[in-house]
Amino acid sequence: MKASPWIVSDELWERIGPLLPRKQRRFRHPGGKPVPDRKVLCGILYVLHTGIQWEYLPAEMGFGSGMTCWRRLRDWNEAGVWQRLHEALLAELNAASRLDWSRCVVDASHVRALKGGIHTGQSPVDRGRAGSKHHLTTDGRGTPLAVILTRGNRNDVTQLLPLLDAIPPVRGRVGCPRRKPDSLFADRGYDHDIYRDYRDKVRTRRILPVIARRGTSHGSGLGVYRWVVERTFAWLHGFRRLRVRWERRADIHEALLKLACSLITHRQLSSLC
Template sequence: MRRGELTDAAWLVIEPLLPRPGTSRARWRDHRQVINGILWKLRTGAPWRDLLERFGPWKTCHERLRRWTGDGTWEKILASVIVHDDGQPVEWVISVDSSVVRVHQHAAGGRKKGGSAGSSPAALTGEAIGRSRGGWSTKIHLAADGRGRPLSILITPGQAGDNPMLFPLLEAIAVPTGKPGWPRRKPDLLIADKGYAHDSTRVRLRRRGIKHVIPERSDQTARRASKGSRGGRPPSFDRDAYRQRNVVERAFNRLKQWRDLATRYAKRASIYQASLTIAAIMIWLR
């Protein structure tokens, strides 16, 4: 085992979740070797054709990544490793935020409008590539637990807003409880910045019984003050609880240590989404 590769403990967790080899007479390359090749590619950001020989043919690693992206294997593994963590349960003080990554010229040829086969549901238009101030970009939307571990990740074009993705992020959280019934989705407390400070958002959160800490924007404060007593009371804000929002920033730092994620090289939104999921799996397995 070398730096950045699967440890024996991590392999014991994910091996039962991987598809079994087919009945073809052709030799089925070892899953662990292939996954280590995928991890090396994501960690270094190198082109697929530069994959080291010890990981086998690059086409095998890429095809395995593409196949398991299509059948939901990566999502199944992430759901399992969230349960099989290091013994400390999920901390349900959830922080949400977004971060924009540049799209490399090798990926910028992806379609900007209209759906595509195999794209992530979070890719609202084309391959989740949009133009923002820095050029072609993709925005990563992340929900992290109280220890900065990813619970759900979605992607949109870079110019997309944060607030419309809040409830899709929350709905994407599904942590098995180990008991009969639905997985848990509702946090004890939701922490978000001013990008999510919309009146309609606060109303929906209250209807769902979700406690939240979201600061009020200056324009909202001024508008309420201009109405006098008709403007109502300001929304409650727990300054001490809001300090915990830094965990989602630390989660982004962990994700962007993977060079293939800090800059988007994947043309397909589904592949980039799967790469983020793999990085999240490795964070939970540490």
């Protein structure tokens, strides 16, 4: 019988547990015994997978209150847990020669922000409603390398260089950590009259830009390589909490984004076994 996706496996916990910060318990006025971190993580994953609101998290499942899970998610994100987890998983994939550094693929996807908040704006593709954008870069196999959250009316090309800079140094192989692919693939949304020099800026990073030209007919052939990022977006938005932005605080939504990228990377690592 397949386990529920919000149940933290022993394999996953062995990677996450050592990264979580430890708090010393107060001896004066210690209060009640805190909910174990593993149970709280299950609650966070339950929200991420089902999209349920924090206050409606079922207490009978032993996750603790929704506010407890929310606070731990915030604290762990501030401690850099999800970023370090993602880098550790990427290093394991790199050591197994399962990262395709021959190219990276970038794209963006709009999500509606029903409660507003930081990094939201009037979306030109959603009748001016408030929304945000997920900007994503993957390797040639679709493994997420970096994700950025912006307001919904930001042009895709403005995040091209920040996405490249956000790729972490990936260890796992002999020599210096790697953080630059050989080439970059992008659609017409990254070819803009005002930003023509972006190709040169990509080249200065010793990365070959392969960007479709605006105004040309469809069938450029780049879809053969770009489909992996579309598939990764489908995986990313398979987590129901990410289909619509419910969090007013940008850091909480970014924490869920990074956690989802880590889970996708962990799935690809588990498929090797």
